[in-house]
Amino acid sequence: MATGYNQPGAKRQKVREPRVDNDHFQGIDKMEYNNMASLADTSAYRYYSSSERVHSRPMEDWLKYSVSYTQFRNNGYDSHGKPHHTWDDGSNTVDNYKRCIKAFFDFCTKLGVKYWTAFDTDLVPMTDSWEENRVSWDDISEYVQDLMQRYHIKMLWLSPDLHSHPRYNSGAFTGHDATTYTQAATQIKKCLEMSQRLNAECFLLWPYKEGYNAIFQSDVAREIKLFAKLLKMTAEYKDRLNYRCQLLIMPYYNCHFSRNNGWLWQHRNRRENELVNMYMWDVTSCLYFLKNNNLDRFYKVCTLPGHHMFMANVYNMLGGVVITSDVDQYDSKSFTLMMKCVLDQGAPPPGGVILKLRARECSPREMLALHAKYVDAVAKALRLASALASEQTFSKHLQQRYSTFYSGFGSRLVTSDVTMEECEDYYKNHQSAQNDSSKYEQLDVMFQRFLDTCDHI
Secondary structure (H helix, E strand, O other), X not given: OOOOOOOOOOOOXXXXXXXXXXXXXXXXXXXXXXXXOOOOOOOEEOXXXXXXXXXXXXXXXXXXXXXXXXXXXXXXXXXXXXXXXXXXXXXXXXHHHHHXXXXXXXXXXXXXXXXXXXEHHXXXXXXXXXXXXXXXXXXXXXXXHHHHHHHOOEEEEEEOOOOOOHHHOOOOOOOOOHHHXXXXXXXXXXXXXXXXXXXXXXXXXXXXXXXXXXXXXXXXXXXXXXXXXXXXXXXXXXXXXXOOOEEEEOOOOOEEXXXXXXXXXXXXXXXXXXXXXXXXXXXXXXXXXXXXXXXXXXXXXXXXXXXHHHHHXXXXXXXXXXXXXXXXXXXXXXXXXXXXXXXXXXXXXXXXXXXXXXXXXXXXXXXXXXXXXXXHHHHHHHHHHHHHHOXXXXXXXXXXXXXXXXXXXXXXXXXXXXXXXXXXXXXXHHOOOOOOOOOHHHHHHHHHHHHHHOOOO
């Protein structure tokens, strides 16, 4: 996260306005679709053709890729917080931020992706002077609007950074200090206004530090009430702005980047009592929180691929899919099931597929190759999922597996009220019936063979 905060009273340096005509990725070809590309040709997509129609929609509509500007900035810094790239001089100035944004738009153009995401501190060098921040926002937003118009790239979501500044160490929504709470609300308000100004299609909140350390020193009920109140205030202010966007919320997940310390990985086998200290430590707790506080009509959930995504989809709460570098791009099975989930929904989630990728090496070509391989991997999965949808073997088995619920007493269990006594009577009369095998292993082999031999992509 770009989190350069100046000390109180610090003044911005005066830097000459940069030329916006520089292409920071000169000599690197734009990624294009070529399904006949050789193994050595890393400047072409083998599966992603943005305008090609798959399952009655263009691929770019189903996938709705967005690139994280946050990760683009972070990929340009070493473990000591020093910038790698020529466009970033490391200064906390508006002009330097403009150069980085311009380089990012060049990057998105080379990649062929039409959406981007950012946190507010990525775009504006925040200070403790409210007036100076306001002037910076006006300057940057005008600059970004011009770039988006020239490059034909849209903002998918903007989000307030409510976790990087030390003031939010105890939480932004659930801290113990009223001033910190009002600062968070003010930051959300300004960010929401800028999001509307930049025509962002969504607005994201990431409650990364919302939780408690020990129950004896925390008023959990009060914190949860304040948490829900700020989420509701955000939704109400959006409506007062007449801003038509989808509100998104992203539960906590176990990785975080710091410019000073690099990637801070939480151990994958954290004890359960540590995990539940986060108020939104997974999708289930997030969905319950939203439902219990009548916020589910305002927010949808962004999540990683897998079980949590499937659960969000079941409850019609899927807002977007976050792809990080921890997701194995070689796992065609998981990606295909992810895209099948999207196809089953009938429409892409409003937050699309969000690419939050960290590069091992920060050279422009390596960064481009990193994003391209994930773009192609998910595009291949979309083609496989579309072919899977027309494959009769799996759909017939699914129907057969639940056939007892389609007629007779089984259909009553689904569509009407049934008493425990009726269930007991039915069981007494049918206890000799033999249960059919689920054929789990057989179907798993069939599915893997389908992925290995599918020739419809």
